[in-house]
């Protein structure tokens with residue numbers, strides 16, 4: 001019994017040591033309520049993102065293609081087919097209204113929680129894994145200054 005208890009305690013400490021990043025709304029700064037997340041998005045990639053704040057899908061060509069088709073369904077109507085900007089701003093250049101979008105964590109936070117006006121929270125349309133895929137597509141079509149690509153930095 002005592003042994004079981006110490007194993008349970010050890011497991012608790014191990015879990016606590018793997019602290020997750022904490023996600024905040026791009027505008028209000030409030031902690032994002034992840035209970036709104038659609039089912040099916042808690043994949044290995046998303047778990048890794050929650051540990052590191054980095055998108056493990058970046059540079060994965062197969063995933064970039066999947067992200068592209070998700071982007072075409074859910075984002076291109078407002079941001080343009082090449083993310084050149086339309087009703088919403090361009091997403092392929094290095095100018096960001098919200099500079100934290102140059103990091104994967106910042107971009108995820110903005111997608112999940114939304115921003116102003118027509119940019120509503122994307123959890124209504126996509127699960128968290130799909131958001132990472134869309135993000136990988138956006139990074140892939142980046143045309144801006146490589147020095148400003150903060151998501152590439154360690």
Ligand code: HEC
Nearest residue numbers: 074075078087088089095096097098101115116118119122
């Ligand atoms: C109904 C139109 C609409 C849809 C659909 C939409 N957006 Fe937006 N998006 C906007 C508008 C308008 C803004 C500007 C909001 C602001 O400045 O607060 C914006 C802002 C953004 C920004 C911030 C850009 C910056 O310069 O910091 C990102 C990133 C973004 N959208 C990504 C996406 C992605 C990815 C999708 C699809 C999952 C999406 N949006 C779907 C209209 C839309």
